[in-house]
Amino acid sequence: MLKISMEKENKVRELVRQKFTEYLTANKFRKTPERYAILDLIYTDQRHFDMDTLYEAMNERNFRVSRATLYNTMQLLLECHLVLKHQFGQNLSFYERAYNNDFHHHLICSHCNKVQEYKDAELKTAIQNKKIKGFIPEHYSLYIYGLCSACARELKKNKKFNKP
Amino acid sequence: MLKISMEKENKVRELVRQKFTEYLTANKFRKTPERYAILDLIYTDQRHFDMDTLYEAMNERNFRVSRATLYNTMQLLLECHLVLKHQFGQNLSFYERAYNNDFHHHLICSHCNKVQEYKDAELKTAIQNKKIKGFIPEHYSLYIYGLCSACARELKKNKKFNKP
DNA sequence: ATGTATGCAAACCATTTGCAATGAC
DNA sequence: GTCATTGCAAATGGTTTGCATACAT
Numbered sequence: 001m002l003k004i005s006m007e008k009e010n011k012v013r014e015l016v017r018q019k020f021t022e023y024l025t026a027n028k029f030r031k032t033p034e035r036y037a038i039l040d041l042i043y044t045d046q047r048h049f050d051m052d053t054l055y056e057a058m059n060e061r062n063f064r065v066s067r068a069t070l071y072n073t074m075q076l077l078l079e080c081h082l083v084l085k086h087q088f089g090q091n092l093s094f095y096e097r098a099y100n101n102d103f104h105h106h107l108i109c110s111h112c113n114k115v116q117e118y119k120d121a122e123l124k125t126a127i128q129n130k131k132i133k134g135f136i137p138e139h140y141s142l143y144i145y146g147l148c149s150a151c152a153r154e155l156k157k158n159k160k161f162n163k164p
Numbered sequence: 165m166l167k168i169s170m171e172k173e174n175k176v177r178e179l180v181r182q183k184f185t186e187y188l189t190a191n192k193f194r195k196t197p198e199r200y201a202i203l204d205l206i207y208t209d210q211r212h213f214d215m216d217t218l219y220e221a222m223n224e225r226n227f228r229v230s231r232a233t234l235y236n237t238m239q240l241l242l243e244c245h246l247v248l249k250h251q252f253g254q255n256l257s258f259y260e261r262a263y264n265n266d267f268h269h270h271l272i273c274s275h276c277n278k279v280q281e282y283k284d285a286e287l288k289t290a291i292q293n294k295k296i297k298g299f300i301p302e303h304y305s306l307y308i309y310g311l312c313s314a315c316a317r318e319l320k321k322n323k324k325f326n327k328p
Numbered sequence: 329a330t331g332t333a334t335g336c337a338a339a340c341c342a343t344t345t346g347c348a349a350t351g352a353c
Numbered sequence: 354g355t356c357a358t359t360g361c362a363a364a365t366g367g368t369t370t371g372c373a374t375a376c377a378t
Binding site: 231 | 359
């Protein structure tokens with residue numbers, strides 16, 4: 001079972017590497033080891049991540065890259081749609097794999113800022129099937145803001161205490 | 165006709181002022197002239213704006229406020245849902261009125277970064293009617309990324325030129 | 329050999345913070 | 354009178370940039 005899922009992971013990594021190569025070739029960008037190492041790490045360990053965690057993770061893997069290279073490469077990965085970028089209100093950007101990553105929406109708690117994934121095939125289809133005049137859609141992000149159960153509970157409790 | 169819409173605008177301004185007052189009172193925050201001036205300007209001139217334009221606009225209106233106050237007030241307006249915040253990939257935050265502002269989604273061109281509003285009642289209902297287990301939704305943002313017509317045309321043209 | 333990509337350090341810039349002065353309560 | 358709020362200026366921190374070096378082509 002574990003073995004099968006690892007084989008699948010390897011296959012995905014292989015595939016995205018191919019896609020990346022195509023993109024680099026098509027645009028006459030160089031195929032540097034740094035770029036592939038970053039892509040590999042993202043498709044091995046990191047489902048959701050920010051730049052800092054990625055930077056640390058690269059170091060731990062003994063493949064040191066500069067932050068400049070990280071940002072440069074991320075730009076390329078965004079352009080060829082192998083990575084998605086999110087900003088949930090704070091000033092920190094989050095990224096996630098875009099390929100073979102079960103597509104999901106995001107629930108953001110306006111109280112504790114926690115982010116959860118939210119899968120809903122119905123919404124997904126509804127949004128993806130929209131024909132929009134004068135616009136060719138590539139991908140989308142749906143962020144739903146509200147209260148997570150923990151915060152809802154907490155706020156309710158506090159209300160009780162505050163009663164006169 | 166113009167008169168009627170101006171009367172409507174005044175009414176909305178009146179209403180949001182009331183809502184803001186309720187919020188400030190409920191939380192024992194002070195009702196400073198700066199706070200109301202900022203709210204007023206937003207509900208007069210500014211449908212979509214970033215902090216810098218708002219800052220300039222306040223100055224032009226001869227109501228000078230510091231950037232610190234602007235950020236502080238915006239925080240309050242976000243909390244009481246009179247203003248919405250958006251981040252479309254760049255590091256600049258955009259804001260818009262949340263009250264009596266025909267609700268819309270956003271189309272973002274991944275090529276020129278232009279943002280257009282996109283109204284779709286069907287999607288709106290579909291998203292708003294979702295019951296989500298363990299989460300109480302307050303509001304949501306849907307961002308659709310892709311190519312605007314101008315960029316689609318331009319890219320097509322360039323492709324032709326590049327043919328061998 | 330050529331010129332793109334890298335690493336480093338400095339620069340950038342939106343946002344946040346500390347603190348003294350102001351003014352809402 | 355008290356203490357939250359303001360303005361100012363400095364600090365913060367994620368991201369970008371300039372430049373010399375390394376290395377993909």
